[in-house]
Amino acid sequence: MPKFRTRIRISLALMVLLGLAQAALAEGDSKASAAASNAGAETLDRGLPSGDYVGSEACVTCHAEQASHFRNTVMGKIFANPRTPEEKLGCESCHGPGKAHVEAGGTKETIPVRFTKAANESADVRNAACLSCHEKGQRMFWKGSPHESRGLACVDCHQVMTERKVTLSELNRFKAPITDVEALRADEPELCLSCHTMRRAQLQRSSHMPFREGKVTCSSCHNPHGSPNPKQLIQASANDNCYSCHAERRGPFLWEHPPVMENCLNCHDAHGSTNPQLLKIREPRLCNQCHLNSGHPSNPYGIVTSAGVVQTQGIRVINRGCSNCHSTLHGSNHPSGNHFRR
Amino acid sequence: MTTDMTRHGYRLAPLAVLMGVLLVPFCLLAQEELPAQHGSVELGARVVTGQVDGRPDLPFRPSLTDGKLNEYRDLRTGPFVRNLQANWDFSRTYFALRSHSSLYKDQSWLAQVGQLGRYKVQFRFDQTPHVFTNTARTLYQQSAPGAWTMDPATRTTLGGYYSAIGTATVPKLQTALANFNSVINPNAGIVDSSLIRKRGTADVSFNPTANWDLSFQFWRERETGLRPIGVSISGGSAEVPETVDYTTHNYGVQSEYGKHSWAVRLGYHANTFTNNVPFLAVDNPFVTKDATNATALGKLSLYPDNRYDSFEVAGATDLTSRVHVMTSVVPGWAAQNQPLMQYTTNTARPQQAWGQLPETRADAKVQTLAVNYTVTTKVRKDLQVKAAYRSYDRNNNTPIADFYPVVTDGAYAATQPASAIENTAFGYNRKTAELVATWFFSKKNSLKAGYNYERMDRSEREVSRTQESSLVTSLDLNPRKDLLVRVAYTHADRSGQAFAYASDDPNYAYSLLVDARRFDVAPRYRDRGDVMVQYSPTNALSLSGSFGTVQDNYNRRLGNELAAPNPFPGMGAFYNYGLLKNIGRNYTFDADYVLTSAVSVFGEYTREKYNTKMALLSNTTMLNGAPINAYANSNNDLVDTWSGGVDTDLTRRVAVTMFYSLSAAKGNILNSPINCTMSFDQCRALKGWSLDTAALPLVTMNYPETVTRLHQVTAQVKFNLTSSFVPKIEYIFEKFDNVDFQTGVMNPYTPSVQDSSNNSYLFLGADNPGYHAHILSVSLEYHF
Secondary structure (H helix, E strand, C coil), X not given: CCCHXXXXXXXXXXXXXXXXXXXXXXXXXXXXXXXXXXXXXXXXCCCCCHHHCCCHHHHHHHCHHHHHXXXXXXXXXXXXXXXXXXXXXXXXXHHCCCHHHHHCCCXXXXXXXXXXXXXXXXXXHHHHHHHCCCCCHHHCCCCCCHHHHCCCCHHHCECCCCCCCXXXXXXXXXXXXXXXXXXXXXXXXHHHHCCCHHHXXXXXXXXXXXXXXXXXXXXXXXXXXCCCCHHHECCCCHHHHHHCCCHHHHCCCCECCHHHHHCHHHCECCCCECCHHHECCCCCHHHHCCCCCCCCCCCCEEEECCCCCEEEECCCCCCCHHHHCCCCCCCECCCXXXXXXX | CCCHHHHHHHHXXXXXXXXXXXXXXXXXXHCCCCCEEEEEEEEEEEEEEEEECCCCCCCCCCCCCCCHXXXXXXXXXXXXXXXXXXXXXCCCEEEEEEEEEECCCCCEEEEEEEECCCEEEEEEEEEEEEEEECCCEECCEEEECCEEECCHHHHHHHHHHHHCCCCCCHHHHHHHHHHHHHHHXXXXXXXXXXXXXXXXXXXXXXXEECCEEEEEEEEEEEEEEEEEEEECCCCCEEEEEEEEEEEEEEEEEEEEEECCCEEEEXXXXXXXXXXXXXXXXXXXXXXCCCECCECCEEEEECCCCEEEEEEEEEEEEECCCCEEEEEEEEEEEEEECCECCCCCCCCCCCCCHHHCCCCCECCEEEEEEEEEEEEXXXXXXXXXXXXXXXXXXXXXXXXXXXXXXXXXXXXXXXXXXXXXXXXXXXXXXXXXXXXXEEEEEECCEEEEEEEEEEEEEECCCCCCEEEEEEEEEEEEEEEECCEEEEEEEEEEEEEECCCCCCCCCCCHHHHHHCCECCCCCCCEEEEEEEEEEEECCCCCEEEEEEEEEEEEXXXXXXXXXXXXXXEECCCEEECCEEEEEEEEEEEEEEEEEEEECCEEEEEEEEEEEEEEEEEEECCCCEECCEECCEXXXXXXXEEEEEEEEEEEECCCCEEEEEEEEEEEEEEEEEEEECCCCCCHHHHHHHHCCCCCCCCCCCXXXXXXXXXXXXXXEEEEEEECCCCCEEEEEEEEEEEEEEECHHHHCCCCCCCXXXXXXXXXXXXXXXXXXXXXXEEEEEEEEEEC
């Protein structure tokens, strides 16, 4: 197995190679766009003559209400002082060139890209309009991500042109964390729960992280726009995600408990549990999945007579079960901590 | 003890700081132009009443607001500021201040100043309380951070009761229990068993050009408080409040540059964790002087300080118009170098030469490396293929040394043990490869099929390599605008090498007799299926339902399985010991109906069923070639969740909502003997057990059923008096029921428990008893 530094070098070299390949393959495209730029084209090259764009002023003559709303959105304010060719296009930046629409007298079918539920465009077409500006940042790994490959459109979760309609119950059932993210159809976690219905039930279980209270939400751990990591996690592994709030459990420890260091989700259900400490199964049975050995009784009590009468409680079962004594099972730094008792 | 004044001042401090920081740019910008100003504030008063009714046996009434009701929030009687929002918009520059639960323990603040498309400066402050229990009591006092001491006279008394037990019998144990409680109940003090996190964050992002983003982040978090923890002490253990005092700092810088066809990102992150109380020192509640069989003081090593640094290099590019490549490389370094404690605190056991620590510090080091390469290509307009490779490496470079750990301080060996034990420096490497094709056979319909491969290499495990192959398929159908159907199915097969337990592994003895496997590295079949249907026959009605299942089967004939499979009640034959099956099923149903433009209703129901089956052993005794004390264990959890409600706009000025939810769960742990046709008395005679010996393996009893139920009813009326004044009245009823045999048996209060090995243990009695609460609040939302 190559050493750590060698592996980093190999990985980075591969990235550089990809970059060079991109540069070589894109050379032809660059020349074409340079030529277009030299020609002073103000519009985007979307395979359409620049004359197909009519300008936002033409749109506003009929769509004054939408324009008025749009002006007050973050996008609208940015478009008021455009920095890029796309932003200069205004309405047509997202909806495509409007010449045909104007000439047809304003029929819906002649709008190149529509975003309403009734629109017939595929998610790919609609998303392309958004991604022409928003391809960086959290969307870097959008292509091939679970939401992309299953046909979700940006506008399934985001909205720009319409007032958000949220019922009182939606506002009150789960508290949303304080955020500056606007233009979502509903606040998290309600937005995500509209499809991930089972998670709603899990969040209501007795043992839970502070989802309902608005201190943690879906995007605290997941990037719905895609990530290179499993389950669209923000961090490189499930444990790295957990360590972002529980840094004390990161170790590394003198004595490590391998299933713990490998994956917190071996024992915990992050979305909620009916068992204490978000455990998947109640102790001692959780531990019994691996530790079959004696000392972990087949009955719930310490002393049981032959007649099955319970006399006293056993310390291996009551309270927190095994972790009454093995209390450092996330890892121990004590030289006598090999059994995670110190 | 903090005074009310200082506490109040502490709550106001973050607000004052935030306001001060934000007022500077605001004052500067205010010179330029008159801003458009708007926002809202919601002020009100709340009454919280009710009581903890789940533990009438306790000798005191636990506090309602210091318990489960406020697990992660702060609902108290008194005035409140629920929300605060203020925005000042200049032509391009903006300034915003937002707050939730202002000045309460669960408050959040967010302040921003920025220029659209240019820069943003953001400050956040979040507090999160975490209440563990309202029933914890203890005889201990904290004499210094992390040092829990008990009055010597009390320890002597408790120790006397302990010594009087002698050879344990049930009557003697019961007498001791009563004696212990006669000391504990009148004298134990209530423990505020809760933590609070306070995190302050500063984010600065800057766009030098439209294609270039730069961002900096810093946050600092302090987590303080007490939570229950067990401390093993020779001669008598104790559960005490763990003193938590953590400080975490995080630093990050990131730069990203991108154009239409490519983007590249570079980042560096550092995270440092400091535990201001690195160990607990706890008096033995039954022993006041060190002896050769017991120690007077127990010490527990808590989480060590650590640091993690990582870089991120990520990029995405269109190689051609049809091929898109994404990649990321994230190397990281984790380290901790905490000084090591001694093997034992027992001064009656003189330090031996061989008992010197091989290292004075842990010097633990781990390198991580996450590498991802993903290629997506549109082979045809309607066919997308994705190929991905990922490697995650946890390379543990902690030095391996020989230790002579002490299991019980009283058994600290006078002569050198035959063999030393090496510390465990666990590492692993996970490689995954994925090839998936998605066929978009019409605009909104697609079929996906693919193959996933995963290889895990682990150190310090009894199985060093496992491999898993998965076939994945999914179908997304949108045959009509009002109907969406999604179906997915995955079948996975994990195989691995034979188990090779180390001779000091507790499972070693069993593995010589039968195939004893650990579930996370054991061969396994996994079948996962999901179906979701959304149907909106009219604009007013939408219905959705789903079914999902994950079924893991570990019961596979591989290698050292039982010669003759045993019958598992309700399952059939089993071939190995350990976890055999893990099955989860869930069903959901949602309906939303807009009755009129003013009235809408919703209803939801979810049922979740989970079952695990395990074959377990209590010891290695054999009879006629088969274990006589094996038992079958079946864990069943059933969770039903109901929700329903109505939203109405009675008039344009009055909006009302009412909703109810119930999460009801019950759990059963069922145990039954396997492969033993003998009677209890026959087994007892065979083993030579006395009548009341504890934990007789063949006395397989089901654990008592556990139940949790959370009912919540909410009614809210909102009056839109004017566009500026919106009064609200809200009523919440919450009822929580909790039946838990593990914590509910602690009666009388804070027991000392004896078992067959004559261990005494002093518990805190931490429980989450049921409660009911009425929360009435009246507030006024003012928009400006």
